[in-house]
Amino acid sequence: MKNSLSQRAIVRLTQYHTILRDYAKKNIEYITSSSISKLLEIDETQVRKDVKSINCKGKCKVGYSVLELKNIIEEVLDYKVVKRAYVIGAGNLGTALAKYSKFNDYGLEICGLFDVDLNKIGKIIDGKQVYDLKFIKEHIKKDKINIAILTTPNKVAQEVAEFIVDSGIKYIWNFAPTILNLPSGIHVWHENLIGSFLQFCAIENIS
């Protein structure tokens, strides 16, 4: 089903899930589309449409069951299917991502970090070891990993990307603010923090 959802719908469902998790922790049983709509400042009709699209039904005047809606979203978005990845670049951003414990709740397991800096290699970050990038090929084989989260400095991103692709990586979640030029068959997702901030500015008319 997730392939029939739009990108924006996936983002919204993830946000509903964050609210539902908070509600579940507080043992609140039901939630209305109006509460979700207010918390996220999005249209209530949109919330209802999204929830209907994943076949969850609410109760009249009570709302949706928190646990039911939470479970349906987890199923639809494959949160329970574990996706194993490496972080490439153990700088501040790489370290922050490796420590971001919420990733585990959504099926993303970070299995190690890689760097070229001898001062970083061997360190343990939140239980995950920093390895020498030189030896990534052996680790990829052993750990059966095909996703890399790229957080290197911009100027080496292309070179490092080519190296990890040669070593067996097929999917790159790229945080370096540059567009990577890689062989076909390699899939790159450009995380665009600047783009995100500019959306915020445009929508709220910040200037």
Add this chain to the structure above:
Amino acid sequence: MKNSLSQRAIVRLTQYHTILRDYAKKNIEYITSSSISKLLEIDETQVRKDVKSINCKGKCKVGYSVLELKNIIEEVLDYKVVKRAYVIGAGNLGTALAKYSKFNDYGLEICGLFDVDLNKIGKIIDGKQVYDLKFIKEHIKKDKINIAILTTPNKVAQEVAEFIVDSGIKYIWNFAPTILNLPSGIHVWHENLIGSFLQFCAIENIS
């Protein structure tokens, strides 16, 4: 004009700009919609439509002028209008964002960091000082800031958000994976790294 652009269009234009900046650095004069389309793995018709929507015209068989298209995007997306912000939370993520020099190129100027940790207060990160969160109100007044980038741990995010809103912040770019409940008139942009990763998985069918 930027208000008439969709959120996705803003993100795509930002990505085109990243490519154009790389091309400009290499002194390449022209770029085709086909090159942009291949680098970003998006439809060529989409690229042409986006460029047309911001009134940039290409030359037959040559493509778009790199500098012209780059300038038009900068104008349309207000890159040259400086937006001043504070980072709240000087942990790994806050530090990474404060060091992210590319923000400046897009009009986002980080003017300082705030934390409650005495070991962090007083430090200088990439020329920006870490201040005591207690005193943020005075800084906000002096620096005329209304945007905060929130990178605190999840469990204190709501409390810290309320405190900075009381101190004068109107816009929050929230990196904590929780939904903030704040008075109306306060605008929150939830950065959703998990949502972004899940889009990647859904689109590429990673499992």
